[in-house]
Amino acid sequence: xxxxxxxxxxxxxxxxxxxxxxxxxxxxxxxxxxxxxxxxxxxxxxxxxxxxxxxxxxxxxxxxxxxxxxxxxxxxxxxxxxxxxxxxxxxxxxxxx
Amino acid sequence: xxxxxxxxxxxxxxxxxxxxxxxxxxxxxxxxxxxxxxxxxxxxxxxxxxxxxxxxxxxxxxxxxxxxxxxxxxxxxxxxxxxxxxxxxxxxxxxxxxxxxxxxxxxxxxxxxxxxxxxxxxxxxxxxxxxxxxxxxxxxxxxxxxxxxxxxxxxxxxxxxxxxxxxxxxxxxxxxxxxxxxxxxxxxxxxxxxxxxxxxxxxxxxxxxxxxxxxxxxxxxxxxxxxxxxxxxxxxxxxxxxxxxxxxxxxxxxxxxxxxxxxxxxxxxxxxxxxxxxxxxxxxxxxxxxxxxxxxxxxxxxxxxxxxxxxxxxxxxxxxxxxxxxxxxxxxxxxxxxxxxxxxxxxxxxxxxxxxxxxxxxxxxxxxxxxxxxxxxxxxxxxxxxxxxxxxxxxxxxxxxxxxxxxxxxxxxxxxxxxxxxxxxxxxxxxxxxxxxxxxxxxxxxxxxxxxxxxxxxxxxxxx
Numbered sequence: 001x002x003x004x005x006x007x008x009x010x011x012x013x014x015x016x017x018x019x020x021x022x023x024x025x026x027x028x029x030x031x032x033x034x035x036x037x038x039x040x041x042x043x044x045x046x047x048x049x050x051x052x053x054x055x056x057x058x059x060x061x062x063x064x065x066x067x068x069x070x071x072x073x074x075x076x077x078x079x080x081x082x083x084x085x086x087x088x089x090x091x092x093x094x095x096x097x
Numbered sequence: 098x099x100x101x102x103x104x105x106x107x108x109x110x111x112x113x114x115x116x117x118x119x120x121x122x123x124x125x126x127x128x129x130x131x132x133x134x135x136x137x138x139x140x141x142x143x144x145x146x147x148x149x150x151x152x153x154x155x156x157x158x159x160x161x162x163x164x165x166x167x168x169x170x171x172x173x174x175x176x177x178x179x180x181x182x183x184x185x186x187x188x189x190x191x192x193x194x195x196x197x198x199x200x201x202x203x204x205x206x207x208x209x210x211x212x213x214x215x216x217x218x219x220x221x222x223x224x225x226x227x228x229x230x231x232x233x234x235x236x237x238x239x240x241x242x243x244x245x246x247x248x249x250x251x252x253x254x255x256x257x258x259x260x261x262x263x264x265x266x267x268x269x270x271x272x273x274x275x276x277x278x279x280x281x282x283x284x285x286x287x288x289x290x291x292x293x294x295x296x297x298x299x300x301x302x303x304x305x306x307x308x309x310x311x312x313x314x315x316x317x318x319x320x321x322x323x324x325x326x327x328x329x330x331x332x333x334x335x336x337x338x339x340x341x342x343x344x345x346x347x348x349x350x351x352x353x354x355x356x357x358x359x360x361x362x363x364x365x366x367x368x369x370x371x372x373x374x375x376x377x378x379x380x381x382x383x384x385x386x387x388x389x390x391x392x393x394x395x396x397x398x399x400x401x402x403x404x405x406x407x408x409x410x411x412x413x414x415x416x417x418x419x420x421x422x423x424x425x426x427x428x429x430x431x432x433x434x435x436x437x438x439x440x441x442x443x444x445x446x447x448x449x450x451x452x453x454x455x456x457x458x459x460x461x462x463x464x465x466x467x468x469x470x471x472x473x474x475x476x477x478x479x480x481x482x483x484x485x486x487x488x489x490x491x492x493x494x495x496x497x498x499x500x501x502x503x504x505x506x507x508x509x510x511x512x513x514x515x516x517x518x519x520x521x522x523x524x525x526x527x528x529x530x531x532x533x534x535x536x537x538x539x540x541x542x543x544x545x546x547x548x549x550x551x552x553x554x555x556x557x558x559x560x561x
């Protein structure tokens with residue numbers, strides 16, 4: 001078993017618990033923006049896709065990589081965009097500061 | 098700068114990105130700081146993408162640039178959809194995320210073979226299976242939400258056996274590949290079977306269960322990204338994937354609790370075919386109906402009104418009319434609040450964004466428990482396009498399929514008004530005894546038109 005795997009597993013477990021603690025606090029009011037925001041953050045797989053595409057090893061890997069870049073970058077752009085749009089709509093009845 | 102030093106520097110950009118991602122979710126805990134959270138996420142993502150583009154391993158930028166432009170071209174319009182279309186957009190984005198993770202896993206395999214170790218093969222297989230089934234599953238969910246596919250559960254005998262066999266087959270092929278990673282012929286078969294399993298998994302699930310399904314698919318998409326992080330030894334992917342995965346998982350648990358059902362029950366126990374028998378027994382019971390004029394008079398005389406919106410409000414696009422009703426009643430001194438059931442609508446939080454879009458202040462939106470503590474002092478509970486989440490049978494009738502599900506206790510209000518197209522049972526096909534109560538008035542008609550009529554009545558009346 002590679003040594004990296006063990007340290008990655010530690011990281012995964014810790015990140016999972018941090019995620020659990022942080023997300024538990026998100027008000028149900030914002031569950032839709034939560035989902036679109038985590039979706040945009042998850043689109044960080046675009047960096048792996050960029051590497052695969054840019055290494056240009058085989059035609060197949062470049063093609064699959066380019067599809068992955070397009071798919072995840074659309075999630076990143078669209079996800080942040082729609083989350084911000086939704087959050088701008090949430091206003092209180094009290095006068096804003 | 099040597100390439101090694103550059104690599105080190107880039108690593109710091111990734112660490113900063115991870116910290117910003119966690120802050121982004123933390124700030125999302127309150128509507129006051131939430132937009133700051135989006136900004137933190139954007140900066141983190143920009144840092145990570147920027148650092149990656151400087152990676153000295155890249156020797157060809159043409160396809161990267163083209164793909165980024167295509168991605169932005171698809172992503173921007175998908176970010177501009179109407180709020181009623183947010184559930185299908187979300188399902189589609191789960192599909193894109195999973196597609197991306199699966200594609201990268203597949204590319205890794207073909208680039209690495211014949212030097213893929215068994216350990217790597219195990220990771221890649223698992224990652225590609227989850228990515229592929231999430232991709233097709235999310236596409237089916239998006240199709241159902243967009244009503245390109247029927248929302249009713251599609252079932253056939255032996256369905257669960259067929260679905261589980263497909264999953265079993267994909268896993269067996271994965272094991273065979275792990276034993277011998279160079280059996281390249283098996284790899285596309287495994288991908289194909291996983292893609293088919295995704296279709297089989299979501300097709301039988303009905304529209305009313307979509308909040309759970311979307312959350313589960315969210316979780317899968319996140320975990321496939323985290324697994325990809327293991328394959329590529331990328332810590333950013335592991336953290337981002339774990340955050341997304343745990344978020345989806347928490348939401349799935351909340352949705353299941355709000356329906357008093359288990360994951361297995363949602364995934365394998367298609368809802369909505371039971372209960373055909375008891376409908377006959379209730380046909381003879383009478384209901385009271387009222388006109389917009391009568392409804393307006395009752396609302397104007399109330400001091401506290403609780404509106405309970407459901408998916409029907411979204412379908413009828415009635416949220417802006419509801420906002421007008423809120424305005425005119427508030428002007429008359431009526432206290433109007435909204436009771437939001439966690440599974441109202443087609444995804445977690447769906448009703449909240451619809452009402453926020455219609456400019457209803459979020460401090461008027463109550464969670465289920467708060468709404469239930471206010472209902473006994475409420476004069477009128479006005480139900481717009483919601484059904485099962487208000488069904489008192491969930492509290493009392495042990496034979497009801499929704500028995501035990503937490504509901505909004507609208508029957509505790511002094512008067513109940515239900516806007517509904519007709520007496521036909523709701524989506525899940527379950528009869529609602531609420532409609533036969535003496536205190537209940539049925540307002541038959543299209544939600545948007547009916548609320549519009551009430552508003553006209555109320556604002557007309559104030560001028561005399």
